[in-house]
Amino acid sequence: MTAAPTATSAAETSAVPLLDLRGIGKSFPGVRALHEVKFSLQPGEVHALMGENGAGKSTLMKIIAGVYRKDEGEIRVSGQPQDIGSPTAAQQLGIGIVHQELNLMNHLSCAHNIFIGREPRKLGGLLLDEERINQGAQKLFDRLRLRLDPRTRVGELSVARQQMVEIAKALSFESRVLIMDEPTAALNNAEIDDLFTIIRQLRDEGVGIVYISHKMDEIQRIADRVTILRDGQYIDTVPAASTPMERIIALMVGRELAQTTPDIPDTSGQPVLLEARNIRRGRMVQDVSLTLRAGEIVGLAGLMGAGRTELARAIFGADARDGGEILVRGVKQNIRSPQDAVRAGIGYLSEDRKHFGLALGMDVQANTGLADMAQFVRGGFWLDEGKLAKTATDMVQRLRIKTPGIQQNVRLLSGGNQQKVVIAKWLVRDCDILFFDEPTRGIDIGAKAEIYRLLQDLAAQGRAIVVISSELPEVLRLSHRVLVMCEGRLTGEIPGALATQENIMRLATLRAA
Amino acid sequence: MDTAAPSKLKRLLGADARQKLLAFASLLALIAIFGALKPDAFLTEENVVGILQATSVNGVLAVACTFVIITAGIDLSVGVLMTFCSVMAGVFMVNWGLPMAVGVPGAIAVGALMGCASGLTITKLRVPPFIATLGLMMLLKGLSLIITGTRPIYFSDIEGFDAIALGTLIPGLPNGVLVFALVAGVSAIVLNKTLLGRYTFALGSNEEAVRLSGVNVDRWKIIVYAYSGAVCGIAGLMMASRLNSAQPALGQGYELDAIAAVVIGGTSLAGGVGTILGTVIGAFIMSVLVNGLRILSVAQEWQMVLTGLIIILAVYTDNLRRKRQH
Amino acid sequence: MDTAAPSKLKRLLGADARQKLLAFASLLALIAIFGALKPDAFLTEENVVGILQATSVNGVLAVACTFVIITAGIDLSVGVLMTFCSVMAGVFMVNWGLPMAVGVPGAIAVGALMGCASGLTITKLRVPPFIATLGLMMLLKGLSLIITGTRPIYFSDIEGFDAIALGTLIPGLPNGVLVFALVAGVSAIVLNKTLLGRYTFALGSNEEAVRLSGVNVDRWKIIVYAYSGAVCGIAGLMMASRLNSAQPALGQGYELDAIAAVVIGGTSLAGGVGTILGTVIGAFIMSVLVNGLRILSVAQEWQMVLTGLIIILAVYTDNLRRKRQH
Amino acid sequence: AEPYIPLISKGFQHQFWQAVKAGAEKAGADYKVKVTFEGPETEQQVDKQMDMLTAALAKKPAAIGFAALDSKAAIPLLKKAQAEKIPVIAFDSGVDSPIPVTTATTDNVAAAGLAADKMAALIGGEGEVAVVAHDQTSTTGVGRRDGFVNRIKAKYPKIKVVDIQYGGGDHLKSAEIAKTLLLAHPKLKGIFGTNEGSAVGVGKGVKEAGKKVVIIGYDSGKDQKAMIMDGTIAGAITQNPVGIGYKTVEAAVKALKGEKLPKIIDTGFYWYDKTNMTDPKIAAVLYD
């Protein structure tokens, strides 16, 4: 599409921004996603892009990466005006991207996923050179300190590892501009540290990095400058080091956020809602027992692959259990499918909204009602559209879901707003026992606070809540009690008041002898 | 945050309806072309009734397929199942001498039962729909021949049976067309206004998400296939009534016409999207095309070539329309 | 965290291969059953060669389908395209008198070209594969009849043409079987060792991801369909050589047998998964079944019923095997 | 054990082939031989017929009955039968080869010619007629179509065949075709349906359209006979399918005994209408 970038001297490059965007506008049917947005990126800079869910961050990045076409505005790459018409064109301009949503081919190996489109070949281009492909991937993994066989099929990996593969792929392009759209949403602290080491390395090599995240602490750790978007509009660009977090948050949400300090209620006298005894499933869940009382929020912490998701899925009946029993309010329940679980009053909000949470292709309204259609049926089978619409509208307002209407296809919502729709679905179902698996993944700071308040309300109303989260501050802030898992076993329990990052991490790495 | 609901009217018509109007336009275009080329034969009342009648069986089968296709499944057995139901109608009424009041619902029940069998194979044995219904197709084809001894069963002695398709409650309009209209109307309501319809779309949209929402996915899928099977049963009765006989060797190949009608009507084979109105229009596009080419005495070979081209074209223009909406 | 690489041997066999061995076991079971019931007829050299020969055309078509199905597409035109290629072989060699050295590659090129046409319709016109290939099927059926004037073209005067399928380079084994083996072998290499194969899997796994990786998705998809079309061309030559004639009305329905073989062989209609070896075994399961039932003189109606049941069963047990691996 | 005689036919689902099968089985019972009968699903599947013949030969039969879809394609297999000294009896349309010891057949072309003569007589020797054929490539379909059309061309210059359409022997499709024919050709005086499904379908279509044209049918079957009785169909040609089947097996038995056989066993064809349907000679060759 365009010629290779012209060679420029080091001095010139530092003067000319790698990326210079002006007056960018983009509309989707019913949504003006971007309006008059400007953005620039210098070589050797980490530039954070911040904003609430649906602010337009991903849309802006997709325009740079050639996925969407801008409606208006100008893009300059190294000073040259460019019309980036396709992902290939972006690649040729030296722009690499880690998308917010995973874009992997599950049936292919990690190595092939990384080198798709650029496979080394042998025998005059006739055959694939598997060896070089695998070696190349191994090198990238080593750099990321990722212990993973490049020949493993991507579909067999956990979300976190898939995310790491995506990052490895983006690195492999050796781009001059690297865009990372919420790369750490699925990662734990150790992995984030490794990633940051690499980002700093790249930065020192002169690569420009656009970094999107909703985790405020990361911004302070890694970013040089911060650009803030709100409702598709450019708000401001500020230096990261000298700007207080409160100020950035205020710019993002356009209002001051009240910090809620959790008070830990005494739930020891409350009735036991759920008792899971000796739950087993394969290697990932080995003989786990837990008890949940009405009114408590239990944090379930652990490293990636600790088996938290598997435990929740096993209790929920999503996967077959190898053993163990489940009692709800003291009554033994034979839970063999999600249907049984929901009937017994157990809900589970999956960590993977795209595959397990949403009926993509249906509208907000339909998704909201999906877990409890019985509520919206008259005479056994007639849909009560009116009631459904009312409920959906309520939820949109209550959770501040940014959508042009309840009839908007959820596929077209921003990632964070999709997550809110999944939460709405479970709020409608109103289960007594709720497992939230990474409930704030990809959710902005304002909404996060709302969700925390929501979880606290739910608990206060006498429900039992389990929050699985890889963000320790979140676990610490919410939990009345913290359970820690490591390698499929429960390694300890810490009362909320005594929990610290340190003692949680100690239990999370407590391997079996 | 603009959550303002679209106006009532716009919702009633909606993007879908607008698209359907456009699909309707290509049907009208087809009619206009044939009408212009041979007005005295094509646009006669007689031929219009003929087209309506010719559409009805394929139309009913297409309606049956629509449900299954919206769940992202496919049903290759519809044609042969139709035949099997007509054979069973013959067994009930002719061989066993049961009255029509039993035989007719009986044949529909057989259809529903076979639909259940597909559904069970797909859900419980985890056989993909293509293979499950292909297997059922072969099986039913054989069974129809075995049950009848490869001879047609004649309904000549069943008083009033021919009225199902050929009677004229509305003067000049064969009842078969009414049955088609009724089946389409009821199915449109089922698809849009009932729980079954909602789950049909949801299954096609993301089955795993539906399952994790605590819905008994298997049960609803079986019900969808059973509903589709029952509709095939109705098609079987229409066919038997019109031919006054159950022809055991008929039916294979009808599924492709039905599926083509569904897809021309804008239903996506990937699931989650579709309307009955679109299917009805799709079925009419197919039969107007065949009828028009026959009226023009186009040689059969060329009929095939043109039908192939126009099916592709119809789906292509449908895509164009959708794109323009973005 | 288990990053230990699987042993070389295990990788060579792998989960896939293990599964294939089991599929092979059910083929052997079928052979054992028929062999036990009628050893003097079923296990004769004559019959074994007959089975090999009967498998070869469907097997080659199934290989063609395998590529398309792995991309999560479907090709309904394979049977009719085969016929069209045999007709074109007749046109080249009999009607125009071109030598075999031109006519044979010519027929294969025609197949590739028609595959391209499917691919272009699917990618550029955004018509789903089911409809694109259904349309092409109708179109080619008509064209074959038009070109031949609905009469077979006989190759009697083409010296050596019958050797393609009927000659015996290896004494006792018809060349058609060798051609099948060759096509399967080459296709297995293409699928596993080349860029085309890699993209075939990638497209079926997540087309959008491939597109976002900057790969020209359309081009590769067209190449896949062209490859499949070329293989259909080879099938057309085998068929023409075996029948010593191009039969213009043959071919419809063969696509279902081919697809069934592919799915029985463990290739997923959802795309991303599949092997040529599995397809070959699937094709043999189908033909051993038909042959065995014939040898046992099972009535044709019952053959249909049993084939239907066994296809479902074969895919079911395949699922069982896969599940057990987890 | 009883000698085994498989019959490889062109089809098995049509009534015609079922009648052949019935005749063959009757002869099997009479002569105490084991008879099986099979044919491909459509008359285009030449290769499937080859596979059937291969499997039949593998069963070491005493003799084989064979109705070739394409005789040239079958020659290698027939040679093999000859080499193994298995007598081959051709039936229905003949096999274009010297290998079969005899052929039990009727002449489709001549029979359809008779249909043309009857049509001409019934419409008064002039006007437009059309053909609804069951197939445009099989020998039966082509023979009957061409027999009819060529006789009209040769003998009746004032009659014009205005359209030939194919309904695959499917009743419903044939009925739809008949209705459009009537509309496209308002002056149409007669339609020839080339097999049972075509004839009955045409009858239904004409009835539904409420028109009156001369319909000539082919083969028999309950519906067709009823339509002839009520005057919808003027009359039909019937071959003697039961006879074909019977004679084929009978000839095979004779060949096994080494008896000499004529080159052709003509089982004949007949015109039947309301007037002669109950005639025992006709009734014997009709089937339901």
Ligand SMILES: Nc1ncnc2c1ncn2[C@@H]1O[C@H](COP(=O)(O)OP(=O)(O)OP(=O)(O)O)[C@@H](O)[C@H]1O
């Ligand atoms: N393809 C699309 N069609 C219609 N609307 C879209 C599309 N993509 C994004 N939008 C809308 O554009 C707006 C901006 O979305 P975008 O994904 O850029 O948000 P974001 O800032 O990345 O949010 P998040 O933090 O939740 O990821 C949202 O309102 C979203 O609903």
Ligand SMILES: Nc1ncnc2c1ncn2[C@@H]1O[C@H](COP(=O)(O)OP(=O)(O)OP(=O)(O)O)[C@@H](O)[C@H]1O
């Ligand atoms: N579909 C799958 N197939 C194979 N292995 C899987 C699959 N899903 C997860 N795993 C593996 O199971 C292990 C446990 O994953 P799980 O998601 O339960 O962990 P977790 O504690 O919830 O961690 P995370 O923070 O990643 O959600 C991981 O090592 C992962 O590789």
Ligand SMILES: [Mg+2]
């Ligand atoms: Mg985003």
Ligand SMILES: [Mg+2]
């Ligand atoms: Mg998890």
